[in-house]
Amino acid sequence: MAVRIRMKPMGRKHRAYYRIVAIDGRQPNDGRVIEELGTYDPQVADNDKNVTLLPERVKYWQSVGAKSSHKVTVLLNKFLAKFEALAAAKAADAANKA
DSSP states (O other): OOEEEEEEEEEETTEEEEEEEEEETTSOTTSOOSEEEEEEOTTOSSTTSSEEEOHHHHHHHHHTTOEEOHHHHHHHHHHHHHHHHHHHHHHHHHHHHO
């Protein structure tokens, strides 16, 4: 099974919304997904808030050989480091509180 990381279209007409998913490459764009990895909402005005990601799961799927689509690769290059830093900060906060 060739796993791909790509965007699954959601939303309605003239109000696009996408989920970033790990999916079998043979499935259609709106087919059954293996795992949801984040979201992309191009309608949000603030560019820092239009993407959400689960960086540890994205890294996992990339480590087992999942290829990402061109558009998702652009989003990952732009936002993955930011979400990794947020996850590290959360982990540090949790360690400090314990």
